[in-house]
Amino acid sequence: MNTSIQSKVMLCSVTISSWVARRFDGKVTEEVEKTHHAKGLGRFNKRLLPEHAPSFAEVLAIGGRMRSYFYAHTLQYDQLGVRLLPTMIYMDFAAKMRALKDEFDLAVSVFLTDYLDLKERARSELNGLFNEADYPSLAEMSKKFGVKMAVLPFPDASQFGVDLPDDVLSTLRGELDQHVLASISTANEDLVGRLYEAVSQMASRLYASGNVRLDVANNVRELCALLPKLNFSNDPKLTHILDQAKTHLAVHTGADLKESSVLRSQVANKAHEIEGLMAAFMGMSPPSLDIESDHLPQQQLKLVA
Numbered sequence: 168m169n170t171s172i173q174s175k176v177m178l179c180s181v182t183i184s185s186w187v188a189r190r191f192d193g194k195v196t197e198e199v200e201k202t203h204h205a206k207g208l209g210r211f212n213k214r215l216l217p218e219h220a221p222s223f224a225e226v227l228a229i230g231g232r233m234r235s236y237f238y239a240h241t242l243q244y245d246q247l248g249v250r251l252l253p254t255m256i257y258m259d260f261a262a263k264m265r266a267l268k269d270e271f272d273l274a275v276s277v278f279l280t281d282y283l284d285l286k287e288r289a290r291s292e293l294n295g296l297f298n299e300a301d302y303p304s305l306a307e308m309s310k311k312f313g314v315k316m317a318v319l320p321f322p323d324a325s326q327f328g329v330d331l332p333d334d335v336l337s338t339l340r341g342e343l344d345q346h347v348l349a350s351i352s353t354a355n356e357d358l359v360g361r362l363y364e365a366v367s368q369m370a371s372r373l374y375a376s377g378n379v380r381l382d383v384a385n386n387v388r389e390l391c392a393l394l395p396k397l398n399f400s401n402d403p404k405l406t407h408i409l410d411q412a413k414t415h416l417a418v419h420t421g422a423d424l425k426e427s428s429v430l431r432s433q434v435a436n437k438a439h440e441i442e443g444l445m446a447a448f449m450g451m452s453p454p455s456l457d458i459e460s461d462h463l464p465q466q467q468l469k470l471v472a
Contacts, residue, residue: 172351175399178244178319179252181237181264183230183271186311188215188223190301213296217288222278226312229274233267233314242397243357244350251354252318253399261316268314275312282308322347351400356449358397359405362390362412363445366438367454369416373424373435381421391417408444416441 241250415437
Protein backbone atom coordinates (compact mmCIF):
# COMPACT_ATOMS: atom_id res chain seq x y z
CA MET A 168 0.00 0.00 0.00
CA ASN A 169 1.39 3.41 -0.95
CA THR A 170 1.62 5.19 2.40
CA SER A 171 1.90 8.55 0.62
CA ILE A 172 -1.91 8.47 0.40
CA GLN A 173 -2.08 8.95 4.17
CA SER A 174 -0.29 12.28 3.79
CA LYS A 175 -2.72 13.50 1.13
CA VAL A 176 -6.11 12.95 2.72
CA MET A 177 -7.79 12.97 6.14
CA LEU A 178 -11.07 11.83 7.64
CA CYS A 179 -13.41 14.68 8.47
CA SER A 180 -16.83 15.02 10.07
CA VAL A 181 -18.95 18.10 10.68
CA THR A 182 -21.87 18.08 13.10
CA ILE A 183 -24.32 21.00 13.08
CA SER A 184 -26.84 21.00 15.90
CA SER A 185 -30.05 23.05 15.90
CA TRP A 186 -33.36 23.11 17.72
CA VAL A 187 -36.00 21.50 15.48
CA ALA A 188 -38.83 23.83 16.59
CA ARG A 189 -41.42 21.07 16.10
CA ARG A 190 -43.06 18.68 18.54
CA PHE A 191 -45.29 15.65 18.21
CA ASP A 192 -48.68 16.29 19.82
CA GLY A 193 -50.20 13.00 20.98
CA LYS A 194 -53.40 14.65 22.19
CA VAL A 195 -54.25 16.16 18.81
CA THR A 196 -53.27 12.95 17.04
CA GLU A 197 -55.67 11.01 19.28
CA GLU A 198 -58.46 13.52 18.63
CA VAL A 199 -58.04 13.14 14.85
CA GLU A 200 -58.10 9.35 15.15
CA LYS A 201 -61.29 9.49 17.23
CA THR A 202 -62.94 11.89 14.80
CA HIS A 203 -62.24 9.59 11.85
CA HIS A 204 -62.67 6.33 13.81
CA ALA A 205 -59.30 5.04 12.66
CA LYS A 206 -55.96 4.23 14.22
CA GLY A 207 -52.57 5.01 12.75
CA LEU A 208 -53.75 7.73 10.36
CA GLY A 209 -50.62 9.75 11.02
CA ARG A 210 -48.78 11.88 13.52
CA PHE A 211 -49.56 15.51 14.20
CA ASN A 212 -46.35 17.53 14.53
CA LYS A 213 -46.95 21.14 15.46
CA ARG A 214 -44.73 24.07 14.57
CA LEU A 215 -43.49 25.70 17.79
CA LEU A 216 -42.51 29.08 16.37
CA PRO A 217 -44.51 31.63 14.36
CA GLU A 218 -44.53 31.05 10.62
CA HIS A 219 -42.53 34.24 10.16
CA ALA A 220 -39.45 33.91 12.39
CA PRO A 221 -36.57 35.35 10.33
CA SER A 222 -33.92 35.10 13.06
CA PHE A 223 -34.54 31.33 13.40
CA ALA A 224 -34.73 30.91 9.61
CA GLU A 225 -31.31 32.57 9.31
CA VAL A 226 -29.76 30.06 11.72
CA LEU A 227 -31.10 27.18 9.63
CA ALA A 228 -29.99 28.81 6.37
CA ILE A 229 -26.40 29.23 7.55
CA GLY A 230 -26.39 25.65 8.82
CA GLY A 231 -27.55 24.55 5.38
CA ARG A 232 -24.75 26.50 3.71
CA MET A 233 -22.21 24.87 6.01
CA ARG A 234 -23.47 21.39 5.13
CA SER A 235 -23.42 22.21 1.42
CA TYR A 236 -19.86 23.51 1.62
CA PHE A 237 -18.75 20.46 3.61
CA TYR A 238 -20.22 18.01 1.11
CA ALA A 239 -18.94 19.95 -1.91
CA HIS A 240 -15.36 20.03 -0.65
CA THR A 241 -15.08 16.49 0.68
CA LEU A 242 -15.50 13.05 -0.83
CA GLN A 243 -17.61 10.03 0.00
CA TYR A 244 -16.25 7.58 2.56
CA ASP A 245 -17.74 4.28 3.68
CA GLN A 246 -18.58 5.43 7.18
CA LEU A 247 -21.70 7.30 8.23
CA GLY A 248 -21.07 11.00 8.87
CA VAL A 249 -17.40 10.81 7.89
CA ARG A 250 -15.97 12.04 4.58
CA LEU A 251 -12.53 12.37 3.00
CA LEU A 252 -10.85 15.78 3.10
CA PRO A 253 -7.77 16.18 0.85
CA THR A 254 -4.92 17.92 2.66
CA MET A 255 -4.38 20.19 -0.37
CA ILE A 256 -7.52 22.14 0.46
CA TYR A 257 -7.48 21.79 4.25
CA MET A 258 -6.29 25.33 5.04
CA ASP A 259 -8.90 26.99 2.81
CA PHE A 260 -11.56 24.55 3.98
CA ALA A 261 -10.84 25.16 7.67
CA ALA A 262 -10.79 28.94 7.19
CA LYS A 263 -14.15 28.89 5.39
CA MET A 264 -15.71 26.62 8.01
CA ARG A 265 -14.48 28.93 10.79
CA ALA A 266 -16.01 31.92 9.00
CA LEU A 267 -19.31 30.08 8.56
CA LYS A 268 -19.26 28.99 12.21
CA ASP A 269 -18.81 32.63 13.25
CA GLU A 270 -21.85 33.53 11.11
CA PHE A 271 -23.79 30.66 12.64
CA ASP A 272 -22.92 31.65 16.22
CA LEU A 273 -23.89 35.28 15.55
CA ALA A 274 -27.22 34.21 14.03
CA VAL A 275 -27.89 31.99 17.06
CA SER A 276 -27.24 34.91 19.42
CA VAL A 277 -29.74 37.03 17.48
CA PHE A 278 -32.32 34.24 17.63
CA LEU A 279 -31.82 33.83 21.37
CA THR A 280 -32.49 37.55 21.77
CA ASP A 281 -35.78 37.05 19.88
CA TYR A 282 -36.70 33.72 21.44
CA LEU A 283 -38.97 34.84 24.27
CA ASP A 284 -40.87 37.24 22.00
CA LEU A 285 -41.27 34.49 19.38
CA LYS A 286 -42.54 32.17 22.08
CA GLU A 287 -45.24 34.66 23.06
CA ARG A 288 -46.30 35.07 19.45
CA ALA A 289 -46.46 31.27 19.16
CA ARG A 290 -48.68 31.19 22.29
CA SER A 291 -51.16 33.39 20.44
CA GLU A 292 -50.95 31.57 17.08
CA LEU A 293 -51.15 28.05 18.52
CA ASN A 294 -54.02 29.01 20.78
CA GLY A 295 -55.16 25.84 22.57
CA LEU A 296 -52.26 23.83 21.14
CA PHE A 297 -49.65 25.85 23.02
CA ASN A 298 -47.85 23.86 25.70
CA GLU A 299 -45.27 25.54 27.93
CA ALA A 300 -43.45 22.22 28.35
CA ASP A 301 -42.57 22.22 24.63
CA TYR A 302 -40.26 25.20 25.09
CA PRO A 303 -36.78 24.96 26.63
CA SER A 304 -35.63 27.72 28.93
CA LEU A 305 -33.36 30.33 27.40
CA ALA A 306 -30.32 28.69 29.02
CA GLU A 307 -31.36 25.26 27.73
CA MET A 308 -32.06 26.65 24.27
CA SER A 309 -28.56 28.09 23.95
CA LYS A 310 -27.13 24.57 24.36
CA LYS A 311 -29.16 23.18 21.47
CA PHE A 312 -27.05 24.92 18.83
CA GLY A 313 -23.49 24.17 17.92
CA VAL A 314 -20.96 23.28 15.24
CA LYS A 315 -18.26 20.67 15.71
CA MET A 316 -15.64 19.67 13.15
CA ALA A 317 -13.40 16.66 13.76
CA VAL A 318 -10.38 15.62 11.69
CA LEU A 319 -8.62 12.27 12.01
CA PRO A 320 -5.78 10.55 10.12
CA PHE A 321 -6.60 8.33 7.16
CA PRO A 322 -6.13 4.63 8.07
CA ASP A 323 -2.57 3.34 7.69
CA ALA A 324 -1.99 -0.40 7.99
CA SER A 325 1.74 0.12 8.60
CA GLN A 326 0.92 2.03 11.79
CA PHE A 327 -1.61 -0.55 12.99
CA GLY A 328 0.18 -2.01 15.98
CA VAL A 329 -1.81 -3.90 18.60
CA ASP A 330 -0.98 -6.74 20.96
CA LEU A 331 -2.07 -9.72 18.86
CA PRO A 332 -0.33 -12.77 17.37
CA ASP A 333 1.67 -11.97 14.23
CA ASP A 334 -0.54 -14.03 11.91
CA VAL A 335 -3.71 -12.34 13.19
CA LEU A 336 -2.10 -8.91 12.95
CA SER A 337 -0.97 -9.63 9.38
CA THR A 338 -4.53 -10.58 8.39
CA LEU A 339 -5.94 -7.41 9.97
CA ARG A 340 -3.38 -5.26 8.18
CA GLY A 341 -4.26 -6.88 4.88
CA GLU A 342 -7.95 -6.22 5.47
CA LEU A 343 -7.16 -2.60 6.35
CA ASP A 344 -5.17 -2.19 3.14
CA GLN A 345 -8.15 -3.52 1.19
CA HIS A 346 -10.43 -1.08 3.00
CA VAL A 347 -8.13 1.80 2.07
CA LEU A 348 -8.10 0.77 -1.60
CA ALA A 349 -11.90 0.45 -1.63
CA SER A 350 -12.20 3.87 0.03
CA ILE A 351 -10.04 5.47 -2.65
CA SER A 352 -12.18 3.88 -5.35
CA THR A 353 -15.37 5.11 -3.68
CA ALA A 354 -13.98 8.64 -3.39
CA ASN A 355 -12.87 8.73 -7.02
CA GLU A 356 -16.25 7.51 -8.24
CA ASP A 357 -17.91 10.21 -6.12
CA LEU A 358 -15.68 12.82 -7.74
CA VAL A 359 -16.29 11.60 -11.28
CA GLY A 360 -20.00 11.17 -10.61
CA ARG A 361 -20.37 14.86 -9.79
CA LEU A 362 -18.66 15.91 -13.01
CA TYR A 363 -20.55 13.29 -15.02
CA GLU A 364 -23.91 14.68 -13.91
CA ALA A 365 -22.90 18.25 -14.76
CA VAL A 366 -21.36 17.40 -18.13
CA SER A 367 -24.31 15.17 -19.06
CA GLN A 368 -26.72 18.00 -18.33
CA MET A 369 -24.56 20.40 -20.30
CA ALA A 370 -24.41 18.10 -23.32
CA SER A 371 -28.17 17.50 -23.29
CA ARG A 372 -28.92 21.22 -23.12
CA LEU A 373 -26.49 22.05 -25.91
CA TYR A 374 -27.88 19.35 -28.17
CA ALA A 375 -31.51 20.11 -27.41
CA SER A 376 -31.75 23.80 -28.28
CA GLY A 377 -30.02 27.12 -28.65
CA ASN A 378 -31.51 28.36 -25.38
CA VAL A 379 -28.45 27.74 -23.22
CA ARG A 380 -28.81 28.51 -19.53
CA LEU A 381 -25.70 30.19 -18.19
CA ASP A 382 -25.65 28.09 -15.01
CA VAL A 383 -25.25 24.83 -16.95
CA ALA A 384 -21.89 25.91 -18.37
CA ASN A 385 -20.87 27.74 -15.20
CA ASN A 386 -21.54 24.65 -13.07
CA VAL A 387 -19.07 22.67 -15.18
CA ARG A 388 -16.53 25.49 -14.92
CA GLU A 389 -16.83 25.59 -11.12
CA LEU A 390 -16.43 21.81 -10.82
CA CYS A 391 -13.40 21.85 -13.11
CA ALA A 392 -11.80 24.41 -10.79
CA LEU A 393 -12.59 22.45 -7.61
CA LEU A 394 -12.37 18.74 -8.46
CA PRO A 395 -8.64 18.58 -9.36
CA LYS A 396 -7.96 19.75 -5.77
CA LEU A 397 -9.96 16.77 -4.49
CA ASN A 398 -8.05 14.27 -6.67
CA PHE A 399 -5.75 13.17 -3.84
CA SER A 400 -5.02 9.74 -5.36
CA ASN A 401 -3.67 11.20 -8.62
CA ASP A 402 -5.23 8.32 -10.54
CA PRO A 403 -3.95 8.80 -14.12
CA LYS A 404 -7.31 8.01 -15.75
CA LEU A 405 -9.10 10.39 -13.42
CA THR A 406 -6.47 13.07 -14.00
CA HIS A 407 -6.93 12.67 -17.76
CA ILE A 408 -10.71 13.07 -17.46
CA LEU A 409 -10.37 16.23 -15.37
CA ASP A 410 -7.80 17.65 -17.78
CA GLN A 411 -10.06 16.97 -20.76
CA ALA A 412 -13.03 18.66 -19.09
CA LYS A 413 -10.93 21.65 -18.06
CA THR A 414 -9.34 22.03 -21.52
CA HIS A 415 -12.41 21.53 -23.70
CA LEU A 416 -15.41 22.48 -21.55
CA ALA A 417 -14.41 24.82 -18.73
CA VAL A 418 -12.87 27.35 -21.10
CA HIS A 419 -16.31 28.33 -22.43
CA THR A 420 -18.78 30.51 -20.56
CA GLY A 421 -22.53 30.32 -20.93
CA ALA A 422 -22.39 33.66 -22.75
CA ASP A 423 -19.89 32.26 -25.29
CA LEU A 424 -22.14 29.29 -25.99
CA LYS A 425 -25.24 31.43 -26.37
CA GLU A 426 -23.62 33.48 -29.10
CA SER A 427 -22.39 30.69 -31.38
CA SER A 428 -24.31 27.68 -32.66
CA VAL A 429 -21.09 26.28 -34.15
CA LEU A 430 -19.36 26.47 -30.76
CA ARG A 431 -22.38 24.85 -29.09
CA SER A 432 -22.18 21.97 -31.54
CA GLN A 433 -18.44 21.49 -30.99
CA VAL A 434 -18.68 21.67 -27.21
CA ALA A 435 -21.70 19.33 -27.14
CA ASN A 436 -19.76 16.73 -29.12
CA LYS A 437 -16.77 17.05 -26.81
CA ALA A 438 -18.96 16.87 -23.71
CA HIS A 439 -20.52 13.65 -25.01
CA GLU A 440 -17.04 12.23 -25.64
CA ILE A 441 -15.93 13.09 -22.10
CA GLU A 442 -19.14 11.54 -20.77
CA GLY A 443 -17.97 8.30 -22.38
CA LEU A 444 -14.60 8.51 -20.60
CA MET A 445 -16.33 9.03 -17.27
CA ALA A 446 -18.81 6.21 -17.87
CA ALA A 447 -15.94 3.84 -18.61
CA PHE A 448 -14.13 4.96 -15.45
CA MET A 449 -17.23 4.19 -13.36
CA GLY A 450 -17.88 0.87 -15.13
CA MET A 451 -21.06 2.12 -16.78
CA SER A 452 -22.36 1.64 -20.29
CA PRO A 453 -21.46 4.44 -22.72
CA PRO A 454 -24.03 7.26 -22.60
CA SER A 455 -26.60 7.47 -25.37
CA LEU A 456 -28.27 10.60 -26.64
CA ASP A 457 -32.01 10.57 -26.01
CA ILE A 458 -32.65 13.70 -28.04
CA GLU A 459 -35.22 14.25 -30.79
CA SER A 460 -33.42 14.41 -34.12
CA ASP A 461 -35.18 17.58 -35.25
CA HIS A 462 -33.48 19.42 -32.37
CA LEU A 463 -29.99 18.56 -33.61
CA PRO A 464 -27.87 20.28 -36.19
CA GLN A 465 -27.32 18.06 -39.24
CA GLN A 466 -23.69 17.36 -38.35
CA GLN A 467 -24.80 15.91 -35.00
CA LEU A 468 -27.34 13.37 -36.29
CA LYS A 469 -24.67 10.70 -36.67
CA LEU A 470 -24.32 10.57 -32.88
CA VAL A 471 -27.89 9.42 -32.44
CA ALA A 472 -27.79 6.63 -34.96
